[in-house]
Amino acid sequence: MNTFLKRLLARPEAILFFVLVAEIVFFSVAGRNFNTSDNVANIVRHSAEIGMLALVMMPIILTGGIDLSVGSLLGLCAVIFGVFTHEWKMAMPLAAALTLGVGAMAGGVNAALITVLRLPPLIVTLGTFSLFRGLAEAITKGTMTYRDFSPEFIALGRERWMGLPLQGWLFILIAIGIAVLVHRTTFGRAFRAIGFSPEGSRYAGLPVQRRIAFTYVLAGIVAALAAIVFTARLRQARADAGTGYELQAITAVVLGGTSIFGGVGTVGGTLLGIASVAVLTTGLKLIPAIALAGIGSELGSLLTGALLILALAGGTLAKSLAVRRSRRQSHAAPKPTITT
């Protein structure tokens, strides 16, 4: 147990875990109605879409890439879903399936530009960030809003099953899927290897470009899924859906200990990152003093920014301390040289 605890504390995610626990304890005491099933449902509903985007952003960042276009793609897919159901009068399952296909194609555009032309992901997705949002606006002429979805569809954004909102279950499924993919399959372990050393992975025989392409296509599909969930929650599809979600997703991933340079990170950490931001921003608004001062939203963003810097700085400091300690130890007793 002692070594388990030690090992746990040595991980950067451990800090975040304690932050999350501290948040929950603090808001339970200081907040109003924080420990209620309604509040848990609120937190889950309000962060499900951003959480899904963060989950698929994680493998991308793990390979050393980034995708700034996911928020815009969410908007484009929402609009296209609206076109399918309202203009082309498709049945809901077919429209949903086709929307996922569009998401995959859009992710494929990113993937092709990044892996075939070997362009930097930051730039490619900066371009598609404008392009996808622009297409959404062009399709709707900016003004068209699709509403009046069927009640069964809207239930997806509203109903609960065993106390948890439906999109929460969807989120858990995706989380398990990504966790298994990244940590338990040889296919997905390649992501970390690629992020750690792309050249090395290539020499080791990994199909580097194909694996990278996969992460962007996956992000496209899940962004389309998030678009459908978003549409069900808001009961409407419009071109501005998902504005700014890309930065919030990246924040959650990086906060969760994934290195922005790739090669380091866990899905569990990403989940902790998503949860700690969601609990923080929701909890603050439930503290009467903050609510009455009228500064809930601003304070939430401010503290998220501060938390991000503290988590990063804390991680680096812990690492440099560890390095110093191990150096001191190695001075005392030089490591035995490894012979094979």
Added chain:
Amino acid sequence: MKRYFRELSVAAALALLLLVLALVAPSFFSPQPLLSRLTAQTPSLVVAVGMALVIICRQIDISVGSQFGVCAVVAGLLAAAGLPLPVVLFTSIGSGMVMGALNGWLVAGLGLPSIVVTLATMVTWQEALRLFQQGKFVNLPPGTQWFGLRQLGGQTALICAALVLLALAAWAMKNLAAGRFIYAVGTDAEAARLAGINPRRTTLGAFTLLGALTGLAAVMNVVQSPQVQPTCGAGLELKVIAACVVGGVAVNGGRGNLWGVFAGLLLLAMINPALTSLHVEAHWEKAIQGLVILLAVVADGLRTRRSRR
């Protein structure tokens, strides 16, 4: 010629756009709107110069929009309090330097990734400014606009100042040791260190300089109208990063030319006016803007791919 292929091709695209306009909508070139348009781009140009240095140094700063807003409000409030313009100018530059140096210290001193650090500082400055100012415009005293000159004089002065600054920076990047340091650190920080350059100090310097230029740009923006909007920096970071990228600055550092950035900025800035002059409907603008950025990078990708083979 071949070395500056990228910069020249952006300039060629800009020339082509202007040629189409000259044929279809010649009134685009009547002096007055042209002068106003160019003046309106001068703050972006000054920030883009700083951003180019940071990107060449293999870093990025997405907090410049928030910094710009803070500096503009600081400048506006000081001017409204009746302080003389030089004091306003130096305080604004100073505030920018402090914010830039903070980014630089977090990145170079603590070794944190710049995109994440500046994401956090972007949010922090933006929300702090919102809490402080509540979106209220700052009304400036008469005589602040155009530094108290006439409109024509003020616009000419701003354009000249921005161009002189650009030329100086481009010269310095080529001929001064500090400029070469930035290229060296951006190409390979470890090699630069072995060659006797201090990569940390160079990085810190690049961020601080960007902050100072952002402060200067904020004042150049403030003097263009009789009031300051606190959110005036929103979206500036994307605009200048896109200008750098289209202008041929490599995001993985070490490569880039300030004249290319100038051409990239002009190209992106002229798209919206051009579309209006060609009577294209507004809901196409964002898509076309994205397409231009993508085309620029795809062209670059195809060229390097060919040269790799």
Added chain:
Amino acid sequence: MKRSTFLTSLLAFALVTACDKKSDSSSAGNSSDGKKLTIALLPKSKGNQYFATVEKGARAAAAELGVELIYDGPTNTDPAKQNEIVEGWVNYGVNVIAAACENREGISGALKAAQEKGIKIVTYDSDTTPDARSFFVNQATAQGIGETLMDTAAKLCGEEGEFAIITATLTAANMTEWRKNIEARLAAKYPKMKLVTTKPCDDQKDKAQAEATNILNAYPNLKCIMAICSPAVPGAAEAVKQAGKAGVVKVLGLGLPSENRQYVKDGVTQAVILWKVEDLGYLTIQAAVAAAKGTLKTGDKTFTSGKLGAMEIQDTDIILGKPFVFTKENIDQFQF
């Protein structure tokens, strides 16, 4: 190792659900237990001088009536944010929610769910669907705003010629409503006028100025620019001034007197249309409290609201008064 992090996050999740209990029902929707009423005021966006002025009036009314006032709203353009804030308030247990709806249909679901929990809903500034609220504090309907803008523009242009619109974003729901009403009025009454283009300015004064410069250049016969979001009015005015077309191309729009005073006095901007914003906040809180206490009921014909006196009620709309047109002659009387 990896499993341990995954487990800890599951553990955290379990922790949240484990300490789960039912909502503290005494605080939700119960106004007769002698506790202070809690009123929540939702603006379309925060950090915006218009709504900061509304808040000022609202705080004055809240202090007068001895109620607690919560003020929160979106700080970015995420269209889901208003719904999320309302859902948070339902859980917090406020007594009344007073909302300015960015998105008429989009927010109605969240407001109806709040009503089901016994929370009174009042809307102000811009309405939701009538079944999702008790009263609407009406300073101007979308139709009223659209018609006043179009009529004023027509008067300025002599009922003929080209004009252009500058809006915040193409997707902003309430501005889309206004544009529809402007265009309907145009088609019905002013056949000799023509809307040549509509441009977005992202709520940025500088972008509005750039777009206005482009429009002036591209449409040399333009007679009028209509700016329907508040930062666009001074932006358009500055562009007209720099182009040396002050007085030739008229500028009008929805905006605050303090942001436009100089341009109106200089004759660049001809008309700024707005209502008494502080009174809107004051009246909204007065109505919200009265609705919660039951002194304001459906079917009432007038409503007596503190310092503002008796207000007319049409159906479920409490009427603040018609939109006000600020011109050179009267703008100095208004300080907000």
